Amino acid sequence: MDSSQWIDVTTEKNHYSLDHFVIPTHYEQDVSSILIPHGVIMDRVNKLARLIVEEATGPLVVCCILKGGHQYFADLVNAVKKLTNKDGKTIPLSLEFIRVKSYKNDKSEGVTMSITDEECNEFKGKNLLIVEDIIDTGATMVQLLKKLETFSPKSVKVTSLLIKKTPKSNGYIPDYVGFSIPDEFVVGYALDYNEYFRDLDHICVISEHGKKAYAV
Numbered sequence: 359m360d361s362s363q364w365i366d367v368t369t370e371k372n373h374y375s376l377d378h379f380v381i382p383t384h385y386e387q388d389v390s391s392i393l394i395p396h397g398v399i400m401d402r403v404n405k406l407a408r409l410i411v412e413e414a415t416g417p418l419v420v421c422c423i424l425k426g427g428h429q430y431f432a433d434l435v436n437a438v439k440k441l442t443n444k445d446g447k448t449i450p451l452s453l454e455f456i457r458v459k460s461y462k463n464d465k466s467e468g469v470t471m472s473i474t475d476e477e478c479n480e481f482k483g484k485n486l487l488i489v490e491d492i493i494d495t496g497a498t499m500v501q502l503l504k505k506l507e508t509f510s511p512k513s514v515k516v517t518s519l520l521i522k523k524t525p526k527s528n529g530y531i532p533d534y535v536g537f538s539i540p541d542e543f544v545v546g547y548a549l550d551y552n553e554y555f556r557d558l559d560h561i562c563v564i565s566e567h568g569k570k571a572y573a574v
């Protein structure tokens with residue numbers, strides 16, 4: 359997918375005032391603006407589901423990258439289930455949940471996955487769809503893809519709801535992107551800050567107050 363196909367919410371005018379939507383009272387001080395209201399997220403998820411199904415040729419193993427990807431994964435799978443491809447066929451889905459941690463040291467960069475090599479061997483010959491919440495530098499996804507390729511899947515496609523416009527990007531772009539966002543820390547719709555804000559529906563920019571309140 360090239361950048362003309364995703365929604366750019368990187369400019370100042372894309373931020374909504376907190377007064378215009380309902381924010382849980384326990385987070386009123388902790389976010390500075392609403393970047394993507396929940397309803398817009400849901401409408402975009404429906405379109406991404408349609409694009410994915412149109413291009414799907416057979417069964418998909420849909421892999422949820424935990425924890426941040428779970429809300430997008432749940433809504434996307436729900437939408438995909440209701441759609442048919444260009445031959446009028448629904449797409450058989452199986453679901454996989456992977457917790458991914460990236461690590462860095464002087465010599466190597468890489469990822470550890472919560473599923474075993476034995477479980478990954480099940481990916482052999484399958485069409486994988488990786489569902490991620492956000493691509494920031496792209497480092498985690500590049501390393502994850504490298505690791506998954508070693509298990510010989512038939513194909514691997516990636517969808518990320520968000521991609522951050524940042525000079526730190528390694529240039530990686532997923533196959534299906536929802537929105538490009540500014541280089542700010544966002545929370546909500548399952549994206550967290552130290553495990554907080556997963557219970558916020560809109561995607562919001564965290565405030566200085568919020569960063570302090572939930573610092574560890």
Ligand code: 5GP
Nearest residue numbers: 492493494495496497498542543544549550
């Ligand atoms: P990358 O390897 O692309 O730099 O980082 C990807 C991971 O960093 C994401 O899966 C997510 O966990 C975390 N991340 C990056 N930017 C944000 C952000 O703005 N908000 C939240 N909640 N997590 C982020």
